[in-house]
Amino acid sequence: xxxxxxxxxxxxxxxxxxxxxxxxxxxxxxxxxxxxxxxxxxxxxxxxxxxxxxxxxxxxxxxxxxxxxxxxxxxxxxxxxxxxxxxxxxxxxxxxxxxxxxxxxxxxxxxxxxxxxxxxxxxxxxxxxxxxxxxxxxxxxxxxxxxxxxxxxxxxxxxxxxxxxxxxxxxxxxxxxxxxxxxxxxxxxxxxxxxxxxxxxxxxxxxxxxxxxxxxxxxxxxxxxxxxxxxxxxxxxxxxxxxxxxxxxxxxxxxxxxxxxxxxxxxxxxxxxxxxxxxxxxxxxxxxxxxxxxxxxxxxxxxxxxxxxxxxxxxxxxxxxxxxxxxxxxxxxxxxxxxxxxxxxxxxxxxxxxxxxxxxxxxxxxxxxxxxxxxxxxxxxxxxxxxxxxxxxxxxxxxxxxxxxxxxxxxxxxxxxxxxxxxxxxxxxxxxxxxxxxxxxxxxxxxxxxxxxxxxxxxxxxxxxxxxxxxxxxxxxxxxxxxxxxxxxxxxxxxxxxxxxxxxxxxxxxxxxxxx
Amino acid sequence: xxxxxxxxxxxxxxxxxxxxxxxxxxxxxxxxxxxxxxxxxxxxxxxxxxxxxxxxxxxxxxxxxxxxxxxxxxxxxxxxxxxxxxxxxxxxxxxxxxxxxxxxxxxxxxxxxxxxxxxxxxxxxxxxxxxxxxxxxxxxxxxxxxxxxxxxxxxxxxxxxxxxxxxxxxxxxxxxxxxxxxxxxxxxxxxxxxxxxxxxxxxxxxxxxxxxxxxxxxxxxxxxxxxxxxxxxxxxxxxxxxxxxxxxxxxxxxxxxxxxxxxxxxxxxxxxxxxxxxxxxxxxxxxxxxxxxxxxxxxxxxxxxxxxxxxxxxxxxxxxxxxxxxxxxxxxxxxxxxxxxxxxxxxxxxxxxxxxxxxx
Numbered sequence: 001x002x003x004x005x006x007x008x009x010x011x012x013x014x015x016x017x018x019x020x021x022x023x024x025x026x027x028x029x030x031x032x033x034x035x036x037x038x039x040x041x042x043x044x045x046x047x048x049x050x051x052x053x054x055x056x057x058x059x060x061x062x063x064x065x066x067x068x069x070x071x072x073x074x075x076x077x078x079x080x081x082x083x084x085x086x087x088x089x090x091x092x093x094x095x096x097x098x099x100x101x102x103x104x105x106x107x108x109x110x111x112x113x114x115x116x117x118x119x120x121x122x123x124x125x126x127x128x129x130x131x132x133x134x135x136x137x138x139x140x141x142x143x144x145x146x147x148x149x150x151x152x153x154x155x156x157x158x159x160x161x162x163x164x165x166x167x168x169x170x171x172x173x174x175x176x177x178x179x180x181x182x183x184x185x186x187x188x189x190x191x192x193x194x195x196x197x198x199x200x201x202x203x204x205x206x207x208x209x210x211x212x213x214x215x216x217x218x219x220x221x222x223x224x225x226x227x228x229x230x231x232x233x234x235x236x237x238x239x240x241x242x243x244x245x246x247x248x249x250x251x252x253x254x255x256x257x258x259x260x261x262x263x264x265x266x267x268x269x270x271x272x273x274x275x276x277x278x279x280x281x282x283x284x285x286x287x288x289x290x291x292x293x294x295x296x297x298x299x300x301x302x303x304x305x306x307x308x309x310x311x312x313x314x315x316x317x318x319x320x321x322x323x324x325x326x327x328x329x330x331x332x333x334x335x336x337x338x339x340x341x342x343x344x345x346x347x348x349x350x351x352x353x354x355x356x357x358x359x360x361x362x363x364x365x366x367x368x369x370x371x372x373x374x375x376x377x378x379x380x381x382x383x384x385x386x387x388x389x390x391x392x393x394x395x396x397x398x399x400x401x402x403x404x405x406x407x408x409x410x411x412x413x414x415x416x417x418x419x420x421x422x423x424x425x426x427x428x429x430x431x432x433x434x435x436x437x438x439x440x441x442x443x444x445x446x447x448x449x450x451x452x453x454x455x456x457x458x459x460x461x462x463x464x465x466x467x468x469x470x471x472x473x474x475x476x477x478x479x480x481x482x483x484x485x486x487x488x489x490x491x492x493x494x495x496x497x498x499x500x501x502x503x504x505x506x507x508x509x510x511x512x513x514x515x516x
Numbered sequence: 517x518x519x520x521x522x523x524x525x526x527x528x529x530x531x532x533x534x535x536x537x538x539x540x541x542x543x544x545x546x547x548x549x550x551x552x553x554x555x556x557x558x559x560x561x562x563x564x565x566x567x568x569x570x571x572x573x574x575x576x577x578x579x580x581x582x583x584x585x586x587x588x589x590x591x592x593x594x595x596x597x598x599x600x601x602x603x604x605x606x607x608x609x610x611x612x613x614x615x616x617x618x619x620x621x622x623x624x625x626x627x628x629x630x631x632x633x634x635x636x637x638x639x640x641x642x643x644x645x646x647x648x649x650x651x652x653x654x655x656x657x658x659x660x661x662x663x664x665x666x667x668x669x670x671x672x673x674x675x676x677x678x679x680x681x682x683x684x685x686x687x688x689x690x691x692x693x694x695x696x697x698x699x700x701x702x703x704x705x706x707x708x709x710x711x712x713x714x715x716x717x718x719x720x721x722x723x724x725x726x727x728x729x730x731x732x733x734x735x736x737x738x739x740x741x742x743x744x745x746x747x748x749x750x751x752x753x754x755x756x757x758x759x760x761x762x763x764x765x766x767x768x769x770x771x772x773x774x775x776x777x778x779x780x781x782x783x784x785x786x787x788x789x790x791x792x793x794x795x796x797x798x799x800x801x802x803x804x805x806x807x808x809x810x811x812x813x814x815x816x817x818x819x820x821x822x823x824x825x826x827x828x829x830x831x832x833x834x835x836x837x838x839x840x841x842x843x844x845x846x847x848x849x850x851x852x853x854x855x856x857x858x859x860x861x862x863x864x865x866x867x868x869x870x871x872x873x874x875x876x
Contacts, residue, residue, distance in 0.1 A: 059524050075524070308757055348758070356754040362747070370759040373744050381741045 007194040013063035041215035042442030055087035056080035086156030101136040255283035263314035289477030297486035318344035347429035360409030364390040393422040414445030434465040547857035573835020589726040591823040594805035597777030610672025612802030613679035618646035618782025623793040626709030646783035654775015662764035711788035
């Protein structure tokens with residue numbers, strides 16, 4: 001019976017935050033040796049909390065943890081390391097100015113002298129064994145997101161972790177990079193290591209894992225063998241009821257030109273072109289999707305339109321309902337916010353919700369004020385209207401919060417996004433810019449956001465959205481603009497385009513760059 | 517026993533206000549007991565007598581009480597001045613210099629215009645001049661921060677020394693009597709430029725000016741549009757840019773306010789208290805006020821209590837030093853112990869400690 005010992009077994013784990021919030025409610029979970037287990041659940045269902053208890057960040061209030069059949073207490077990340085549990089977080093914990101190898105050995109005990117060549121040889125052996133692609137001498141700041149993730153995984157392996165936990169590892173990867181990651185994970189499984197992967201993407205669950213465990217609202221729902229599961233059966237387990245996976249896409253009604261961008265070029269801090277001669281027109285009453293590998297200029301495009309990013313060349317202009325065209329680029333922020341009321345109101349949901357769109361430590365009322373605090377005469381800010389708006393939003397978008405005076409940073413990811421999108425829509429925009437609207441959101445919240453976007457579209461708003469998930473992008477957009485290296489490599493019809501077609505455009509022009 | 521159970525620290529969601537104050541009160545009581553043990557251990561004296569000495573030194577006579585109040589007010593004003601800068605996460609440790617230039621501007625007017633201007637005009641002039649000097653001293657590092665992203669901590673600290681050198685330079689001109697290397701009491705005969713009494717209270721004006729600023733700052737930070745901008749810039753500059761807040765202007769404006777108020781503290785010190793100027797006019801208050809501001813978590817009204825406590829202990833120290841032939845540091849030890857306990861109690865307010873037993 002020695003073979004049957006589970007790598008990890010959680011029994012009746014309960015974790016509370018404060019008196020009211022129960023993040024995990026007697027959760028049971030087993031991970032076998034040499035398997036890939038997917039941990040699936042909506043946002044706020046307690047997946048990350050559960051995993052944080054395995055990696056020593058939180059300590060369970062109740063319940064038992066068994067590792068390799070023995071009951072253990074994990075009260076610090078060091079305890080977790082000693083048990084061979086390694087977690088790769090969504091946000092990497094690497095030191096930018098050090099090389100990959102230096103990061104990997106950082107904090108490990110060693111001899112008085114350090115023989116870097118030997119260390120690199122050891123690391124290289126690991127890298128080759130599992131089929132990673134990694135240059136040990138490369139500095140972290142020179143690396144792509146996928147390379148950084150590789151460093152994190154190798155770091156855990158080098159430290160002898162045989163139970164790896166990955167928190168949404170594919171959120172930041174391109175489809176090709178995801179495939180590579182999966183291949184490596186399969187190699188590790190073949191080597192007898194256990195892997196837990198937290199993800200939202202059902203097709204990845206089905207493609208990769210052996211078994212799937214589902215959490216819902218902090219409770220353990222069940223575990224199924226992946227071969228017996230389908231996307232709809234998993235969705236049902238996650239949300240408790242059958243939901244249609246189809247996103248609504250109404251036909252655009254009387255589209256009219258609202259935003260014209262021509263020859264737009266932006267430079268980054270190093271003087272490299274982050275946007276290169278970008279031209280397009282956005283129409284009211286349609287959703288224009290923006291596709292591209294992370295860092296292809298999506299952020300700069302949205303920030304240039306909202307005048308947050310300086311423009312090197314080109315113009316951006318708005319057209320009002322009477323066909324009058326006004327250039328908005330190159331004007332001071334104050335000027336725009338005064339003048340744009342008469343031209344076109346631009347709402348913007350940025351990628352970094354708590355770091356740019358909202359202030360995490362402020363309550364909902366104060367966050368509503370961000371856009372409106374200047375209104376009214378005198379030196380005092382009006383807090384009455386923002387509070388009313390906050391209350392309306394809680395009601396309308398069913399935002400889960402103890403009240404308008406709770407700091408928004410304490411809310412779950414989906415609710416934070418509802419606060420942000422709700423505020424931006426309440427400004428009655430003519431142009432709505434949305435970056436990664438459903439990143440990290442559960443299915444229900446995602447659909448609520450899609451519906452809000454469609455609602456705006458029907459009202460005649462020009463919606464421009466950057467979405468990383470091509471399946472979603474193809475379902476919601478009327479047209480799709482593809483960026484690659486800051487250049488527009490194509491604008492395609494969202495109803496007829498295929499994933500392959502867009503995937504090709506996303507990597508077009510990147511070919512000449514050396515690919516190691 | 518200890519192998520089976522372990523200690524866990526968990527963040528509290530929230531705490532009822534009276535519980536928080538109860539924890540603080542317990543901390544103060546505990547600290548007094550520890551102090552008593554330390555006093556007895558070191559000096560073999562009755563701790564109660566020493567406590568009485570401190571009390572009498574701080575508020576034993578009406579004159580002593582007023583001096584304590586006067587110094588409390590100055591410390592409070594500086595802490596109030598630091599508040600907007602710290603809220604903006606602009607680490608202004610240059611209050612010392614801002615006080616000094618404010619004090620120097622006041623002294624200059626007392627010396628050069630003291631006899632020629634009527635008191636109300638002179639007062640207003642000194643008030644404005646000290647504020648202007650503080651504004652300049654505060655705005656210089658702010659401009660460099662806003663446009664070149666220089667480190668404000670080092671910059672404001674260095675400006676303290678520049679201010680000290682300016683005062684040293686002025687003393688050469690204002691020396692009185694010649695050769696003493698001090699300015700002496702300015703206008704000691706005519707009392708020109710001395711902050712007058714208010715309704716028979718020697719330090720009435722000091723109290724009024726500081727309380728007006730305290731209430732004003734409370735309202736400014738809590739209800740004004742500019743106060744809101746300061747809070748947003750302090751939390752996230754990206755969000756501020758997103759909300760179309762002019763970050764550069766906010767930084768410079770806020771440091772102008774911060775420096776200006778510290779400059780006025782210099783006016784109160786020179787015109788309203790010492791009637792002289794030296795490099796030690798600020799006397800470390802610019803740094804002590806940082807402790808006041810943080811201990812009070814920038815709550816203007818808690819600052820009154822904290823400044824009073826610190827000044828109270830300082831005055832008591834002088835008393836026990838002479839009364840019991842103790843070194844003045846004895847009181848620093850007591851203050852240190854009490855502060856240690858008060859700061860430590862914040863940990864218990866923010867976190868809950870629980871013992872967990874492992875199941876076997």
